[in-house]
Amino acid sequence: MKKLIIGIGGITNGGKSTLARSLHEHIANSYIIAQDTFFKDDSFVAVDSRGFKQYDVLDALNMDKMMNKIQTWQKDPVSFLASHGLRAQSPRGLETLKDVYVLIIEGFLIYNYRPFNEIIDKKYFLHIPYDICKARRCSRTYNPPDPSGYFDGHVWPMYLKNRKEMEDTVTDIVYLDGTQSKHQLFSTVYKQIEMEMQRLTGND
Ligand SMILES: Nc1ncnc2c1ncn2[C@@H]1O[C@H](COP(=O)(O)OP(=O)(O)O)[C@@H](O)[C@H]1O
Ligand SMILES: O=C(O)c1ccc[n+]([C@@H]2O[C@H](COP(=O)([O-])O)[C@@H](O)[C@H]2O)c1
Numbered sequence: 723m724k725k726l727i728i729g730i731g732g733i734t735n736g737g738k739s740t741l742a743r744s745l746h747e748h749i750a751n752s753y754i755i756a757q758d759t760f761f762k763d764d765s766f767v768a769v770d771s772r773g774f775k776q777y778d779v780l781d782a783l784n785m786d787k788m789m790n791k792i793q794t795w796q797k798d799p800v801s802f803l804a805s806h807g808l809r810a811q812s813p814r815g816l817e818t819l820k821d822v823y824v825l826i827i828e829g830f831l832i833y834n835y836r837p838f839n840e841i842i843d844k845k846y847f848l849h850i851p852y853d854i855c856k857a858r859r860c861s862r863t864y865n866p867p868d869p870s871g872y873f874d875g876h877v878w879p880m881y882l883k884n885r886k887e888m889e890d891t892v893t894d895i896v897y898l899d900g901t902q903s904k905h906q907l908f909s910t911v912y913k914q915i916e917m918e919m920q921r922l923t924g925n926d
Contacts, residue, residue: 723821724922725799727792727841728915730828732848733881734778735858736900737907741848742828744908749824749915750811753795753803757829760788764866774872778830778880785835792827792841799823822919833888833895844918845892846911850900852878 730742739756746752760783761767768776776782795802800810800823810823832838833845850858856873868877888895896914898907 723799723823724919725796725823725825726915726918726922727825727827727843729832729838729842729845730826730848731832731846731895732830732898732900733850733855733885734830734877735855735862736848736850737904738828738830738848740904741846741907741911742826744904745826745912745915748908748912751799751803751822752824752826753799753806753808754826754828755788755791755795757783757788757827757832760784770876772871772875774869774876775866776876778877778884780831780834783831789837792825792838795823795825796841799825822922824915824919831884833892834884836891839892844915845895846898847888847895848898848900848907854901855881 728745730738730745732738742754742756746754761777762782762784764775767782768779770776803810803823827838827842832842833847839845855878859868859873859877898910900907902910
């Protein structure tokens with residue numbers, strides 16, 4: 723059995739969940755672990771002097787818990803899928819790839835957490851410009867909702883800081899232009915993953 727771990731990182735509202743979901747739908751025996759399901763309870767998230775909750779930092783996330791879940795998958799993907807109500811299956815037409823189990827790790831701060839950089843085989847990072855990001859963010863409602871001024875006061879400055887830190891420490895990232903169509907992004911990444919799966923199964 724072969725295992726492949728794909729990272730779909732990037733800016734908030736860059737299209738990470740959308741891309742991760744499309745990949746999952748087209749790759750048999752794949753599973754998504756999403757970072758935004760690991761936010762700490764509101765009461766444990768720090769607040770700055772302006773009253774802004776500091777959500778866009780690793781401290782706001784239960785990264786140990788996320789890592790534990792990933793390790794459970796790594797130990798035994800078949801049992802992991804079964805325990806999440808999924809049965810390992812043969813992909814359509816690609817019999818030789820059936821022994822590849824694919825984990826998709828999706829999130830806005832995955833490459834700022836060092837242990838992930840050692841285990842993610844293919845690292846993708848979606849980016850979009852400031853104005854598109856702000857527009858997409860403003861049309862979405864988080865829980866809790868963004869207070870007024872949160873994007874410019876917290877989200878964007880933290881994005882710039884986290885991105886710089888990532889660029890200073892991680893070198894093997896493939897950058898994706900999140901203004902491309904959903905289909906184009908899916909098709910680019912899917913082709914590369916398919917090639918990687920073929921390489922893993924010695925079928926290239
Ligand atoms: N390639 C794209 N082009 C235009 N809009 C997109 C694209 N990908 C995602 N979106 C839209 O942007 C918003 C955020 O997408 P989402 O996948 O949830 O982003 P993220 O997970 O990075 O926060 C959604 O309204 C989604 O439909
Ligand atoms: O999901 C949550 O519990 C949550 C609560 C408050 C804020 N968030 C925001 O979620 C953002 C990261 O998720 P995403 O999907 O926008 O990349 C980050 O910018 C946070 O400000 C997320």
